Amino acid sequence: MALIKYGGGVTQASGSIGGNTFARNRFGNYTRSRTKPVNPNSTAQGLSRSSLAYLAQYWNATLSVEERGSWETYAGSVPGLNRLGESVYLTGFNEFLRSNIIRLQNELAVIEAGPTVLTLPETDPTFAIVATEADQKIAVTFDEDLPWDSEAGAKMYIYAGEPQNPTRNFFKGPWKLAGSLSNGAETGAKIDSPYTLVTGQKIWCYARIQRADGRLSNPFRGDVLVTAGA
Numbered sequence: 001m002a003l004i005k006y007g008g009g010v011t012q013a014s015g016s017i018g019g020n021t022f023a024r025n026r027f028g029n030y031t032r033s034r035t036k037p038v039n040p041n042s043t044a045q046g047l048s049r050s051s052l053a054y055l056a057q058y059w060n061a062t063l064s065v066e067e068r069g070s071w072e073t074y075a076g077s078v079p080g081l082n083r084l085g086e087s088v089y090l091t092g093f094n095e096f097l098r099s100n101i102i103r104l105q106n107e108l109a110v111i112e113a114g115p116t117v118l119t120l121p122e123t124d125p126t127f128a129i130v131a132t133e134a135d136q137k138i139a140v141t142f143d144e145d146l147p148w149d150s151e152a153g154a155k156m157y158i159y160a161g162e163p164q165n166p167t168r169n170f171f172k173g174p175w176k177l178a179g180s181l182s183n184g185a186e187t188g189a190k191i192d193s194p195y196t197l198v199t200g201q202k203i204w205c206y207a208r209i210q211r212a213d214g215r216l217s218n219p220f221r222g223d224v225l226v227t228a229g230a
Helices: 043-059 065-077 094-104
Strands: 005-006 007-016 018-023 027-033 129-132 137-141 156-161 175-182 191-192 202-210 220-225
Touching: 043 094, 043 156, 094 202, 129 202, 129 220, 137 156, 137 202, 175 191
Parallel strands: none
Antiparallel strands: 005 007, 007 018, 018 027, 129 137, 137 191, 156 175, 156 202, 202 220
8 A cells, every 4th residue: 555645746655556666765756666575484574473463362352441542542642653754643552563562572571551651762863883793793882871771671672684785875674683682781782683794794773762661662773884893
């Protein structure tokens, strides 16, 4: 399904219609022929699908009316962004999925009651990475003074993209979960790369902060050239 914005004609579109795919990168809007994506049925894909099915059943069969209502209240107070960069409000069910799918992927318990703090968590403008071939690790730089790092149960999740040629300046995905940092982590902490790192290649990572009450931040990202390391 495509999202289309009308003005004096069509001013912006995102998604696919018929044989055409509409998208945008840093150079502006573009259209390309639609291609059928490969479905590798990977372990990560299987986990995402099973998590979605599990949480849909959990929403209907396990949560109380009051708990579902608390997610609806949270969803109605916290805007997100659609593919056109416009503010939209999700349903309570979708916010429940957004907060808990990532927790199941990290083997954490489901948060049942919606957050009572009606704002998204902070993002980290200082986020940066260093990737080294010698130890095949990604070092994560972040602001230790942000509230999540002193809150029991809070996390920062880090996702990595497959390394690319150093001349590439844009990366849209796909992404793979590289690891997470718990509250109390120190800047410069290292996580294992989910991909083989080779000196001179370029790698992108993005991160999300999740507070203990389940609130999940918008993504923030960084990129770096892989170095040889010690």
